[in-house]
Amino acid sequence: MLGAAADSLDILLVFAGLFSAVLTTFVAQTSQSLSIDNSAVTVSLLVELVSVQRAALTGASLSDIASANLSPAIERTNIWVNALWFTSLALSLASALLAVLCKQWLRQYISFSAVSARERALIRQFRYDGMEKWAVRTIIGLLPTILHLALGLFLVLEYTS
Template sequence: MAAEAKIWKVYAREAKKYDDDMIRAWNASLDTLLIFAGLFSAVSTAFIIESYKLMQPDFAQLTFLAMVGKADISDLEDFEVLMTARAVNCLWISSLIASLTAALISILAKQWLTSYPVNDDDTPRGWAQMRQFRYDSLQAWHVPQIIASLPVFLHVSLLLFLAGLGVFLVPVDITTG
C-alpha cells in the first residue's frame, strides 16, 4: 500500500482517538493515586514519628530523674523495647514503603504516558507504524497491568496501617483495641 493511502489516515484518526481516551483515563487514575499516596504517606509519617519514640528510652524522664537525684544507670540498661512497639513500627514502616512504592511507580507510569504519543511529522503510514510499535511495546512491558495493580499497593498500605493502629491501641485501652 502507498504511504499516502486513505487507510493510513483513517487508521491514524481512529488510533489517535483511542490513544487519547486511554491516556486520559490512565492519567486521571494516576493523578488520584498520587494524591492519595501523598496524603496517606504524610499521615503515616506522622504516626511513625510518634511510635518511633517507643523504641528508645524516655531521655526526658531520665534527665528529670537525674536532676532530682533519683536516677539509676540501671534504668537505661534495663530498657527493653516492647514487642507491640516493634510490631507497630514494622507495620507502619511497611505501610509507608508500600505507599511510596505506589507513588514512585505512578510517577514512572505518567512519564511513560507522556512520551507515548507519536509526532505527526511523518507520513500517515510512518506514523501508523511508529504508533503500533509504541503500542506493542506498551503491551510487552505490561504497562496496563502495572497501572491496574497500583491500587493494590495502596490497599495493602492501608491494611498494614490499620493493623498497626490496632496493635498500637491495644495497650491504650483494651476496649478500644
C-alpha cells in the same frame, strides 16, 4: 484507553500523597518509642554513682553494688507497629513512584514529533508493543491494590494498638 488510565493515575497520586503525609506523621510520633529513654538512663547512672560513693564512705564492697540498667526497654508491640507502619509507608511511596513512571510512559506514548503518517504508525506500534511487553496496564491495575494493602496495614495496626 490512555485517558482513563491517566485519570486513574492522577487519583492514585493524590491519594498516595495524602496517605503518605498522614502516615508519616504517625510514624514520626511512634518511632520515638524505639529510642532509649535518656532520662531513665541518667537516673539509673546517678543511683549507681550515689551507691558507689556510699560504699566508699562506709567501706563496703563495691562488688555488692548493682550496676546501672542501660539496656533500652522497648516493647515488642512498638517494634511491630513501627515495622508495619514503615512497610505501609514504603508501599505507599512505591505506588506513587510507579504511578509517576506510568504517567511518563503514557505521556511518551501519545507524544509524536512532526513525521509522516507511516512513521507515526510505526512509532505508535513500537510503543504499544513496549507497553504490552512491560505490562504497563497490569502495573496500573495493581497500583490500587498496593495502596489498599498499605491502607489495610495502617488501619489494622491503628485499631489494634
